Amino acid sequence: MSAGQQVGIVLVSHSAAVATAVADLARGLAGGGVAPVAAAGGTEDGGLGTSSELISAAAAEVDRGAGVALLVDLGSAVLTVKALLAEGDELPEGARLVDAPFVEGAVAAYVTASAGGDLDAVVAAAAEAYQYRKE
Structure with missing residues (x-):
């Protein structure tokens, strides 16, 4: 990774509010963290679901040349x-789906x-x- 490059993070949820809240939580708990993170939640019309367009836009927004980690909440977000990864040109080079719990993994x-x-x-x-x- 060269100077100025940083891994970007996209949080994909079926809910815009959830994706935004998890991004805010990660920033807050990191206390001065500087990684680029974007929420890609819900559909374009504000409904529940996932949107290829919102995910692609969020990935482009956080891409700093070192790869993009995509964390997802539920099954259809994974799909x-x-x-998008299979299409090959919808996400930045180095984009990767991360198998992790959504909240803890995001932080x-x-x-x-x-x-x-x-x-x-x-x-x-x-x-x-x-x-x-948690026990």
């Missing part, structure tokens, strides 16, 4: 991101990206969130 990804981690480190940090125990 939408997988379809871990954001902290790691803000610390200058590369895409592999960001993906690993988000995936490690599956290990967080």
